[in-house]
Amino acid sequence: MPMAQLQKRIPVSIIGGFLGAGKTTLVNHLVASKAHRFGIIVNEFGETGIDGSLIENVDTDGIAELSNGCLCCVGREDLVSALFKLVSRKDKPDYVLIELSGLADPVPVAQTVMDPFARIKFELDGIIGVADARNLEQTLRDGPEGAVQLAYASTVVLNKTDLASPAQVAEAEGLIRQINPLAQIYRTSRSRVDPQDLLHLRAFDLDWRPQHYQHLHTPKVQSFTLTAEGLLKRQKVNAFIDQYLISRPDAVFRAKGFLSVKGFDKQVLFQSVREIFSLELAQQPVQALSRLVVIGRGLNQPEYEEAFQALKAG
Template sequence: MTQFQRRIPVSVIGGFLGAGKTTLVNHLVGSGHHKFGIIVNEFGETGIDGSLIENVDTDGIAELSNGCLCCVGREDLVSALFKIISRKEKPDYILIELSGLADPVPVAQTVMDPFARTKFELDSIIGVADARNLEQTLRDGPEGAVQLAYASTVVLNKTDLATPEQVTEAEKLIRKINPLAQLHPTARARVNPQAVLHQRAFDPDWKPPHHAHLHTPNLQTFTLTAERLLERHKVNEFIDQYLISRPDAVFRAKGFLSVKGFDHQVLFQSVREIFSLEQTKEPAGAGSRLVVIGRGLNQSEYVEAFQALQVR
């Protein structure tokens, strides 16, 4: 776990147009809790408070008056990440603001890539939703629900402009789309920074929030175990068939796998279709253990399929 703490945490912030994600970024930047590095697609789309910007250098890095940095050009995400930490005064937290209804999956997967993980750790995916217009927005463009579906934290914004009934309905919609997300109703995106940062939602020790069980009685959590080593090709097939191909049913999975051909256990994590595999320092051979969290799953089917992964 010490390796996690040495990496720079990264939060991906997405939301519907007009939901308030840029307002949230400005609020976090102005909170003074961190020296942020901010990465956006295009400078013209950021909405970063102009009074914060002091200058933009030849590398496309804007220096902000509170010590934060903003990568203002459209470029490769990995390049932008490493460029922004190449400064003498490095940021201690990175915010990536998605544009419009951008899919968070490729961005999150990039941050979880082994090369990026040498310096960065995906801390959370934050979704911003408009309490007053959420139902209509989802009706007009249901594909936009993907940002909420993958979020570890949802900021339900503009509650001051919505009726109590609209807020209640919006909360029900979010719980239906994503029963595991931490939900924070707020106005003008003024959420407590400590409530949305350092969530460690992609840490191996992450546990589902207790309230998820209260709001979603049919939420399932079960653990798959195997004593013998697992066949590598069978593990790959299991991940594809039983985990990432069922994003509407399998919300999270995490565990340590002892795979034939590897000297150390493999840490597996997935959030719907987002997943990562990396070797740990623990020796293989100690058995495998995988926690699955979902809805409407046939537990017996998963137990049988996981047992079949073992070397005969």
């Protein structure tokens, strides 16, 4: 069970969302805010990319220089190559935004950023989902992949609330909380969210603290919290991670929590996105209670609860 001790790296946020929900508007809003010298990776300009009015020129490497000093990679090349191309420049960005297209799966992108090679320079700061408050229920009914996308989000921008009725907004927020109790939700119109609410979330970092989440589920996505008193046995923890989490990438979307493992003087922060996971020593001393939030579909909750209890050191 290797532990990562990582230096300061460039934060990366992944922005995904439903078609027409206001995802590109959000990216343009963040860029125009000048909150950072951003590096933006998008598929193309126009309807699914950066506002063309912000672009001053595109160099021979395919890097667009924006009027506010930000940089944008316009190519469809390998993501790792695009990341390192942005930060190899003299005027390198101090924050990177990756805009997904349509209902693209955020997991391959998250896995790339969490890969040990990329983690030398970058850290996954958060996954931001954008949803249309008026049409969320219909969208989830028509495309269940939308629920899966929301399940990975660390923050959800519930947009177009000015065009929805109070009942629609409340219902949409309730659906999001059922799908993903870990996510912070911001109600907004025209994707106008304070950048401070979306950036530097450190959702995959050591400062995260679990809360007491209800056992919520929908026909497509479910979530529950596992707890265990006392210290856990290291070998049993490794076996649990392998058998119940990373070996089930189509069933377990995300898992995150603090584990009190025998042999360590500090708690261990575990987090996974499908089969990619990390274990890092937290700052606080080891405590008696271990807590792990699991989000997935088709999971046998009693089976997980029994297996988690069996991790206790004898």
